[in-house]
Amino acid sequence: MASEPTTYVDPSEIRVIAPNFKQRLSGVTSTIIQLVPVQNRLDHRVAVIGPGLPQHLPHIRFSDLWKLWRRPKGGKVRVWHARRNIEMLPGLVLRDLFRMPLKLVFTSASQRKHSRWTKFLISRMDAVVATSAKTSSYLTVPNTVVMHGIDEQRFRPAADKLAAKQSLGLAPQHKHVGCFGRVRHQKGTDLFVDAMIELLPTRPDWIAVIAGRATAKHLDFERGLKDKVRAAGLQDRILFVGEHTNINDWYRALDLFIAPQRWEGFGLTPLEAMASGVPVIATDVGAFRELIATGENETGVVLTDISPTSMANAASLLMDDEERRRAAGRRAIERTHATFSIEGEARGLQRIYDRLSRADG
Known part of the structure; x- marks a missing residue:
């Protein structure tokens, strides 16, 4: 079957350009893919x-870049919204060299x-956005925090948890703990495996699921x-299910999610789990501490000690307490709806775009 043609649009109709100059799928690319349709639904x-x-996203051709000399319909400037160095530099060339x-x-x-190079590029921007307060603290220029949001239409709780498990070929009589994302050392997949090898032998009603791809390097x-896992005799209970485009369905089948990363820029997986009604255990990296509520309004646990032992200890408390898991899952849904919707992210960015347009006027 032939693929659908790319959707090209006239730059005169466009107010914001989101460049993506990296071929390989990354968290930045995923953000653009999820955010742009929402922005356009809000008429941005x-x-x-x-x-x-x-291909379904509205694209501008490289051959049409000369049209950016013309002002957009109904406005005086366009916004070039870069998310990497390789996208800031072309923006500077278009604005400062080609005027x-x-x-x-x-x-x-x-x-x-x-x-130094990145600092120089950032210093030439008209506005800078930080995805978390922690990220903001590393910036040396004025910035606005706009945290990533989640698509609550895509990531939502299962209407029937047992049916959600069965649809994926998972045993409905078991409970499932998941770790989703690229399989590599940075993502802490080994920490998750070690914690599960420690926990599962004494918890026969639990199965662990690892969803994600290992690139050639890993x-x-x-x-x-x-x-x-085979040496521990747990190959039927620690499942490597590979990469899936319907990862939202896999979240809905979970009873507990663990984000074991050693390093992360922001990290959307805890939000995706929380929006699906699943409590989260996460290491204290990225924005995880700002995403997950602990204490009285618990939606999960944040680990200051990144080790299999601390992960296993925290997981055991939630695995062995169904009411605590259910309550944390309910609060997780409420928290994502109230604070981390992707519409809220789009509106936060639009306020910055509007401010820049007014300043130019």
């Missing part, structure tokens, strides 16, 4: 440019000190984990 008039993006009527916005998710790492 956003188009993408670059490879590695779905196009553009305002440059950069979103940073990094939680480390920036290089295949030996994945093989080592599978060998360790």
Whole structure:
């Protein structure tokens, strides 16, 4: 079957351009894919440019970039919203060398000190967005925190948990704990496996699910984990199910989610689980501490000690307490709806775009 043609749009109709100049799928690319349709549903008039993006998104051709010299319909400037260095630099060339009527916005998710080159590029932006308060603390320029949101239409609780499990070929009589994302050391997949090897022998009603792909560079790492699982005799209870486009269905089948990352820029998986009504155990990296509520309004647990032992200890408390899991899951849904909707993210960005347009006027 032939694929659908790419949707190209006239730049004169577009107010915001979201460049994506990295072919390989990443968290940044995923953010663009999820956010742009919502922005356009809210009439924010956003188009993408670059490879590695779905054809249904509104695209601008590289051959049409000269049209950016013309002002957009109903406005005086366009916004070029970059999320990487390789997208900030072309924006600077278009604005400063070719004198196009553009305002440059950069979103940073990094939680480390920036290089001199990155600092220089950021200093030339008209506005800077941080995806969390932790990220904001690493920036040396004025910035606005706009946290990522979740698509609550896609990520939502299962109407029937048992049916959700059965539809994926999972045993409905078992409870399931999941770890989703790329299989690699940075993502802490080995920490999850080690914790499950410790926990599952004494919890016969639980099965662990690892969903995600190991790229060529990390295949030996994945093989080592599978060998360790086989050596423990748990190959039927620690399942490597690969990468799935319907990952939202897999969240709905879970009873507990663990985000075991050693490092993360922002990290959407806890939000995706919470929106699906699943409590979360996460390491204290990325924005996880800002996403997960602990204490009286608990939606999960944040681990300050990143080790299999602390992960197993925290998981055991939730695995062995069904009422605590259910209550945390209910509060997780309420928290994501109230604070982390993708519509809220889109509106937060639009306020920045509008401010830049007014300043130019």
